[in-house]
Amino acid sequence: MQTENKQPIDRSTLKEIIYYATLAPSGHNTQPWLFTLEDNSITITPDFRRHLPVVDPDDHALFISLGCALENLVIAAQHFGYGSEIRFDLDDESEKIIIELRPEEGNPDEHLFEVIAKRQSTRRNYDGKPIPAGDLEALEVAAQKDGVMFRLFTEPSEIEPLIDFVKEGNRLQFGNKDFVNELVSWIRFKKSAAESLGDGLNSASMGAPWVPQWLGKLFVKMTTSEKEAQKTADAIKSSSALMIFIAEKDDKLTWIRLGQSFERVALKATALGIKHAHVNMPCEEVSVREKMQKHLGLKGEQPLLLLRIGYAEARPRSYRRPVKEVLHSPERSSTKGWIFVGF
Ligand SMILES: Cc1cc2nc3c(=O)[nH]c(=O)nc-3n(C[C@H](O)[C@H](O)[C@H](O)COP(=O)(O)O)c2cc1C
Known part of the structure; x- marks a missing residue:
């Protein structure tokens, strides 16, 4: 009242x-x-x-x-x-x-x-255990928001083509120097940097050891786009399902609403013991997003977030x-x- x-x-x-x-x-x-x-x-x-x-x-x-x-x-x-x-x-x-x-x-x-x-983004391989139907339904309910569409994929035959889009996006991103430089500028490889800046992606939450900034940068720059693509594909295969958040309109209000919908799903999943991690690459690379749109039978609607979900131990928090x-x-x-x- x-x-x-x-x-x-x-x-x-x-x-x-x-x-x-x-x-x-x-x-x-x-x-x-x-x-x-x-x-x-x-x-x-x-x-x-x-x-x-x-x-x-x-x-x-x-x-x-x-x-x-x-x-x-x-x-x-x-x-x-x-x-x-x-x-x-x-x-x-x-x-x-x-x-x-x-x-x-x-x-x-x-x-x-x-x-x-x-709640945390848990970037590690999951145990592949299926998620009970009732919990998947609860995620669908949590996702409901005006202007936002939500889809879950649990069958290998549905997930396989999406893995191809993720790999394509991953290859494009890691083949782009500007992408890698921007990414590296937000990674805090050293614990003292993560603590004092209080932002960015940090080594521990990504399952890597704390190292000096110069060494961390070297590791990332030495990785190949093919290695990254395979690592992400393996992570998806270890997951129980994929979920996509789609914006009916490509405007700021719908983007905010999509964030609200995603956060509610992430919290609901956390309450149910389900972990999540982004595999957004095909949403971020517009040429791949267009292919994914077609594959999903969408017209003007934009698939903007792609995540994998499943069960795993938590990682240190960001x-x-x-x-x-x-x-x-x-x-x-x-x-x-x-x-x-x-x-
Ligand atoms: C709009 C959006 C896009 C994101 N894209 C990615 C991504 O492409 N890859 C990834 O590993 N994490 C992605 N994340 C997760 C963030 O990196 C994560 O939320 C942030 O590092 C804070 O960590 P936490 O979620 O564990 O609190 C994204 C999060 C949001 C909200």
Whole structure:
């Protein structure tokens, strides 16, 4: 039940809610978000300084990441006793998501809140065990969102052609120097770098030893596109299923909604003990995405996220920047010249 209350919400509660939002996944763990606190609302804005020009030139992955943070924020707000009313202001001048918070009783998503900090991208081979039909249905329910289509693939005959697209995307990416350079710039090979920067992909979460930055770079640059493609194909074969998130429209609002849908599925999967990892390569390489669109019988709809799911041990978690580094002053509304507020 909703009650009117214009009392300002305690700032420490707002910051706790934002903490859970920051645990959301993001492409290369760039965490491309900024949050503005007001008395009864939180606004999310993109931080374009953290975009990925090579792998994500149209910023769709950036907006999907904002959608993931939004979903966590709404679930966490509920946990702290607040319902959310979301407004999207997505013209090119001021891209923002405004979440008005009002005291509200009842918390149907508590089981999802409980796993926000446990969810992780688990990049390792899985054990191949099938997922019970009831759990697959629960993922389908969690995925439901306006403008977003969701498909699951469990049969080897459905998965095999998708592996070919993944391999093709993987080969293109690892054959592209700019892609490799961008990727390497976001890998924290050394523990001290991962800890102090609090972002990026880190060696431990990818199952590699901590090494000096120069050595890590050398390893990545020595890998061949064929080796990478085979490694990813083997990882998919060890998985129980593939899932695809498809945007009915290619616009920012649909990208954000797709992120919300993905994050809900990722949390639901985590609650069910199911791990997930992205194999997005064919979504990121437009020439391969077009082939995949045809294969899936799509017309203008865009397959934007491809993931494998299954069962495996967890890996060490990836890092996040502290909340104080993702807050900015409400006075500033442009992406230039943020004032960072320390708390
Ligand atoms: C839009 C989006 C795209 C992503 N693409 C990839 C990808 O292509 N390959 C991959 O291994 N992980 C991908 N990820 C996973 C991120 O790297 C991961 O979320 C991030 O490193 C934080 O780690 P965590 O999910 O374990 O918290 C993607 C995540 C998002 C939200």
